[in-house]
Amino acid sequence: MKWCVYILKCSDGSLYTGISNSLSERIDTHNSGKGAKYTKSRLPVTLVYVEHTHDKSRSLKREIEIKKLTRSRKIELINGANLTTA
Numbered sequence: 001m002k003w004c005v006y007i008l009k010c011s012d013g014s015l016y017t018g019i020s021n022s023l024s025e026r027i028d029t030h031n032s033g034k035g036a037k038y039t040k041s042r043l044p045v046t047l048v049y050v051e052h053t054h055d056k057s058r059s060l061k062r063e064i065e066i067k068k069l070t071r072s073r074k075i076e077l078i079n080g081a082n083l084t085t086a
Contacts, residue, residue, distance in 0.1 A: 005019050023047075
């Protein structure tokens, strides 16, 4: 089973980071209003970044790393910059 970390752009321009082992289903869940509480009031959402990992543990760790980034650093990540967290 492959896991991934993803970033969604919400309708208000904010960014949401999450993990999934079934990305297309997860995005559909978000857009149906049944996903995370954060995205429910910010629909629709659009996938702007995905990073594949080998297991849930690594996905969770990477999600935390990404969530600690500033918005500008997240945008750099989305745009393909090579980032390391401090």
